[in-house]
Amino acid sequence: MVRESFKDREDSDLVEASVGGDKQAFGEIVNRYQNMVARTVKGMLGDTVLSEDIGQEVFIKLYHSLPEFRGEARLSTYIQKMAVNFSLNEIRRRKRFMSMFALKENAELREIEFASGDEEKRSDALELVNKALMRLDPKFRIIVVMRLLQGYSTRETAEILDLPVGTVLSRLSRAQEQLKIIMKKL
Template sequence: MRVPALLSDEDLVVALRVQQTGAFEEVVARYGARVLNTCLGMLPQRADAEDVTQEVFVEVYGQLTAFRGDAKLSTWVYRIAVNKCLEWQRYRKRQKRFAFFTSLFGVDSNVPTHDLPDFEHPGVLAERREQASILLQAVAQLPERQQAAFTLFHLEGLPHSEIAEALSLSVGAVESLLFRAKASLRQRLGAYYRENMSD
């Protein structure tokens, strides 16, 4: 018997652990778009976001036995998504540093360079994508935890309590991260931030 779509997350975890037919497919159906949105918020290149989304669900599948159920399934999936995005960013930074040094010494490099991303987020209207791209370029310059908290709060609409669980922080720490992120973005973007982002 396949897993019904209306199954609760708790019962879905049980179905996953006993490898019930269709259980993992239901997880992907339930959280695939949300994970992609989160990845697009942290990795505006759509191809990168799609690759990382696939990696997220590979890890979800591989780590099911390690999921203890002390957090919501959605929170656990978001935690994996954020960590995978941060790993990807670090990888890209290493690529860019390598490309920079090889260019100094005249060594040919096939490492791609990235300027403004080809931004395409399903939650952003087409006419505002250029503005959103500018904003997310600035978000990408924030420290990792600020960037993750900002993305989960503003793009995914998660409450502070769930962000805290996803990032393994206290609610107060999340509030502090969001405050510092907003202050930094206001300084970087000035009038643009005030016009396009609300608290």
């Protein structure tokens, strides 16, 4: 349980206390940002148990990198960038793994659907969004996740992904085209 005193504290105070080894302070950071990380990681990797592991690894990495956090960006942006990097790295790792075993192009999607099958019943809407996202190319998927699930503007998306605004706009446009085709099939 997080101490009441931490609930109203600024991010900078929590970071300082966490760097000093305060477990409760870091617990409050996790509580504050876990839903944001869940949207990115699960949006990118599918709503599976494996995504939860990746989410945990994001916060573990955050904890170890907090001493280097200078506060130049907001803590939420810093965490968001980590969640994006972890998700994209996991997609690359899966691709390498699939190619090692000569699995076909859509194997990742089938694995995600296979892994999701034993989860509790989801709403139809969530199922639809999951399927649509997983059928998108990852470089377009990340843009859609940032815009739709996180609610970022194009400019903010560009900042988090370290991409020029023009690139984000062109990828967004391609993502829309892909989504239209995908949605027709769902």
